Amino acid sequence: MSKPQQPAQPELSYHPNLGDRIVQDDGLYLLVSLAGVPGSKAKGLLLRRMPRSPKTPYGLECLGHHLLLTDGRWYASRVIGGDSEHANKTTTGVFQTELDALVNLWASRRSPGLALMV
Template identity: 30%
Template sequence: MHKDHVILDDGMFFVELNGNYAANDAPGFLNRRCSYGPTTPGGYECVGGFDKALDGTWRADVNAPYDPETDGDCRRVIAGVSRMNAIAALWRERHNAYPYHRV
């Protein structure tokens, strides 16, 4: 985690921009703090994110329990919106993201 890339933080969840992009156009990750371990060496896990769709609009997803019918483990929060709206929707849904690790 790069503190310069964190744009929202409530002490449990934080949104971090992807450092491989310019900050004003970067996709990002919704992370949840948890215990340190082999799969969470930084003490956090990714539980969602936002990115740009092929049509230039933005979307956001959060982790969900695995669904064998759809063979998926994420839930679309919002799509076809501006980057700021995608970030806001992702942040509103942070407590509904499915965590895989204990706090």
């Protein structure tokens, strides 16, 4: 007796439609705004394009985020990826403006961490 066929998993698009949420895109890294997304605590994400896998089904790896603190300053957090000695370590920073947090996240995409806190 043959086993019943499992239904095929729906094919996921290689990249979700981020539309006008992309703030910066250099072809490998993306800075995406989450402003106005219901239920999101973070205001933005730093993403890296990756081959699709069980860990990255959409082909995107989250490397960092930023959010507004209750005192009006901005918090940014960055996880270092790759195989370097700094891999999987987190760096954080607190910044006076959202723009400072965004610029630091974007600038850190190819470096081992965020700039100094403001």
